[in-house]
Amino acid sequence: xxxxxxxxxxxxxxxxxxxxxxxxxxxxxxxxxxxxxxxxxxxxxxxxxxxxxxxxxxxxxxxxxxxxxxxxxxxxxxxxxxxxxxxxxxxxxxxxxxxxxxxxxxxxxxxxxx
Amino acid sequence: xxxxxxxxxxxxxxxxxxxxxxxxxxxxxxxxxxxxxxxxxxxxxxxxxxxxxxxxxxxxxxxxxxxxxxxxxxxxxxxxxxxxxxxxxxxxxxxxxxxxxxxxxxxxxxx
Numbered sequence: 001x002x003x004x005x006x007x008x009x010x011x012x013x014x015x016x017x018x019x020x021x022x023x024x025x026x027x028x029x030x031x032x033x034x035x036x037x038x039x040x041x042x043x044x045x046x047x048x049x050x051x052x053x054x055x056x057x058x059x060x061x062x063x064x065x066x067x068x069x070x071x072x073x074x075x076x077x078x079x080x081x082x083x084x085x086x087x088x089x090x091x092x093x094x095x096x097x098x099x100x101x102x103x104x105x106x107x108x109x110x111x112x113x114x
Numbered sequence: 115x116x117x118x119x120x121x122x123x124x125x126x127x128x129x130x131x132x133x134x135x136x137x138x139x140x141x142x143x144x145x146x147x148x149x150x151x152x153x154x155x156x157x158x159x160x161x162x163x164x165x166x167x168x169x170x171x172x173x174x175x176x177x178x179x180x181x182x183x184x185x186x187x188x189x190x191x192x193x194x195x196x197x198x199x200x201x202x203x204x205x206x207x208x209x210x211x212x213x214x215x216x217x218x219x220x221x222x223x224x225x
Contacts, residue, residue, distance in 0.1 A: 035213075041217070043158060055209075056210060056212055089155070100146065101146050101205065107156065108157050
């Protein structure tokens with residue numbers, strides 16, 4: 001069964017550094033998303049991406065964040081100048097189109113900023 | 115007002131029990147509704163979409179009441195493997211499928 005994959009599974013970085021989180025969405029899907037989940041809190045939407053551009057972004061997705069689909073398979077989230085409060089699980093998700101509009105999530109990258 | 119509200123639990127039930135989870139959502143224009151399950155420190159996994167007519171998948175039954183903005187999930191004959199956090203999820207109105215998650219209801223099934 002096709003699945004979303006993410007690398008790395010765990011990333012530790014120092015405050016102020018840049019990180020790139022990588023995702024390979026399901027191959028025939030058209031919409032791509034990043035969500036984050038701070039430990040003990042709910043899953044929160046960051047950004048959606050369709051047709052090689054950002055569709056929508058939340059207030060969390062400030063100008064330190066960027067996304068890219070550099071080739072036909074990878075989808076990346078870059079965070080510049082990382083802050084302690086960026087520590088969270090970051091989930092990539094993809095959606096074909098539907099209906100139903102069901103999103104499938106990758107296993108996540110745990111980002112720890114020290 | 116919170117967008118998606120759920121009873122946080124935990125619900126502690128014996129194997130074989132029937133358990134029901136409830137959820138309310140704030141935006142009456144929401145179109146898509148889902149239940150996901152999340153195991154500790156893992157990704158949300160889609161359990162089922164929720165349709166207006168109600169739908170069933172094996173031991174799981176989901177119901178939607180648009181008038182009350184209320185979603186439910188019923189698990190019959192619960193198994194140890196059902197232990198997880200159950201997330202009520204709705205779409206963000208007018209978005210490209212952006213999802214709004216509840217905080218989840220924790221279920222623990224005991225032998």
